Amino acid sequence: MKVLLVDDEKHVREGIMLLGEWEKFGIETIYEAENGAEAINFIQKFQPEIIFTDMKMPKMDGIQLLEWMKEHYPYCKTVVLTGYDDYHYMRKAIHYGSVDYLLKPIDPEILNTTLEHALAEWKKEEAIRKKNKSSSQLINKMKPAYRDRMLTQLMNNESMKENLYEEFGFQVSQSYTVALVKVSGKTIGEFHGDRNLAYFTILNVINEILTENECGTGFRYLSNKGEIIIIFWKKIEQIEELLKSMYKQLRKTFNISCPIALGESVNKISELLESYSRAKHVILNSNILDEKGERVYLQEIKSETALPNLMGYASEIELAVQAGEIGAFEEMIERVTKELKESRFLSLKLLLNFEKEYQVICNRWLKKYQLSFSVVEKVEKQIDPYFDQNGSFQFEKYIERKKREISLFLKKVKRGSGKKNTNIIYEIETYLQENCNRDVKLQEIAEQFYLSREYISRKFKQEFNVNISDYVVKIRMNKAKTLLKNSQLKIYEIAEMIGYQDDKYFRKVFKRIEGVTPNEYRTSC
Incomplete structure (x- = not known):
């Protein structure tokens, strides 16, 4: 925490510094300024949380400083100091939101009570600001996901409220055409494996072109992995040119190839899925041996x-x-x-x-x-x-x-x-180790090895002194510990790699088995 003392008299600043219980209130740094103009430089550079300011000063007085702060630095808490018991100054202090108004000479008890109150007010408001910022960030983060979900539902013939069409930039038209953009694992790898970043970046390019031409919208199609859908409602005759422009821009800017296929024109929103199905058929039947420069496919090649x-x-x-x-x-x-x-x-x-x-x-x-x-x-x-x-x-x-x-x-x-006479239980153990990153059901094991579930459970327990589910947990925890020791992967990424979709559940299991959290284990290594 930082405090700024603004007064043209040095002995006044020194007196306040001696009287204040700064350490008690967590004040680490105290800055000094002789007038309002000098104070503004300190404020812009160091951003103090609390400011004590005199009202009568040369160059820029306290009223002018408070006025500037209200516009440029409203989060700071101010305390007005003056030797004049004047209603005019008190009214100005209140108008500009000062915490309190103190008369010189300063009483130590009143000074520290005022300081405590000012800090309490600042912390309270800061907590609210952080909460609002966090909520705002969450909302902004959720907006693309929400939009993708709603437009995916629209594609799948689910109804959408009319007011959402405008919110998502979707225009009702007499005809629509769907294009399908394929996003491969190799493409996502170009963004260091960050799937969300890959989709965000590709959609930025696509929607920038669509917005500029006011002819459609693109979104991540959540019904199928690795797909972006574009819905055109205008400039149907220019679609080929627009799709080629998107493909070229992605190749030029990010050095990625995202094949694009076009569906047929339909007349109703309820028929969008038919246009998509056609686009899917076109892209699946495209010739991947073709050396063409622009992988934009308008019709099926046989x-x-x-x-x-x-x-x-x-x-x-x-x-x-x-x-x-x-x-x-x-x-x-x-x-x-x-x-x-x-x-x-x-x-x-x-x-x-x-x-x-x-x-x-x-x-x-x-x-x-x-x-x-x-x-x-x-x-x-x-x-x-x-x-x-x-x-x-x-x-x-x-x-x-x-x-x-x-x-x-x-x-x-x-x-x-x-x-001859291979111990099948050890083959099952190997199978579990090789597939520990997904949920392997007992029925699946029974079908793979042509044995009854009861027999597998009984023999496995006899051989390893533990049931299959606990053995799988043991394998996962050992793999998790290796990854925690030898990688910089995030906890949720490690959880996914070893078969846990919910990283909170993974943390809980890890703590129960190992006695420490994944982060604590990583720190201790």
Whole structure:
């Protein structure tokens, strides 16, 4: 806390400094000024909380100082000092919000009582200011999320109050067109993994162009991850130009590629979802092998030849797995690759299907040999690393990666097929360790290992002297401790990484198991 004493008489300032119980009230610094003009410089530079000021001074008197403070520094508390028991000064002090009016010579008891009162008033008002600021920040933070939620509901044919249309900048029109912007994991990575920052930045660019042209609005589509929706209600004939402008601006400013697809024009708000579905279809069928500079797709592109799928090679895959040699696979991989290269076409939809089929085939064989495997919840994450900064799919790198994965897979199957009398409970333990970042149900384990839930529970407890749920907690806590020791990740990020969506619950569990909070544990390391 800081105090400023303003008086043209030095002995008066020195007397106040001697009489005040500054340490008692937490006053750490006391500044001195000889007049109002000098006081303003101190106020602007040091921002004291309490100011004692004389009323009659050269250059700028106390009344002029109080007047300036009311306009430029209203949060400070002032106490007026004067040797004149004059109603005029008292009235001015009250008018400008001074805490009190003290006559010289200053009585020590009155001085300290006034100081205590002034500090109490300042702290009370400061608490209110902080609360209001916090509330304001929360409201501003919630506004985009609220807007996204309401417009997502509108897209999904849920009604919205008419007064909200204007609030969200949405205009009622006779026709609408929806465009879909894809935001990949790679794009979010360009913003250091901050998903909210990525969406905020991309939407800023999009909505700036839309606002300038008064033709639409963009928002984060909460029904599907990785999607931004743009609703156009004007300038339909200029949509292609506007979408290309958005794509170019994002590439130029942030070096990110966000493919954009356009849906069909519809006549009602209730039909927006149809336009979106068309845009989704267009983007899923876009050719990711295309080297085009602007990934803006206005219509579906179809391959002129029938494209391969892995399930069509099921019998060959079975023979290759039984042979257990990568060479048996490579011939088949080369055939699939050749077909795609000759057609010069690979859609996002086809690639996602390849990944899904690949996971199904691998897991089926791993299950056959009772080997553990991780469940891939989002196949998009598997393909994101193979798109370059221009949005082009690096097909050769993807194929080479798959060859290495298949080689490891075959080695695992080979080892598994040669095992006899393997203790299945240890395989379940490995499965839990590999999937500890999500909730694994007992029924899931039973289905994966072809055993009854009762048998798994009983045998696991016999083997490890703990039930499965407590064992998973133990794994998570050990992983959490490692992350707390060796990373700068935030607590909520660590909670998410080990399978807790609610970081408060994670803190509670950590405290119960470890006896200290995550922050305390990190500090002690």
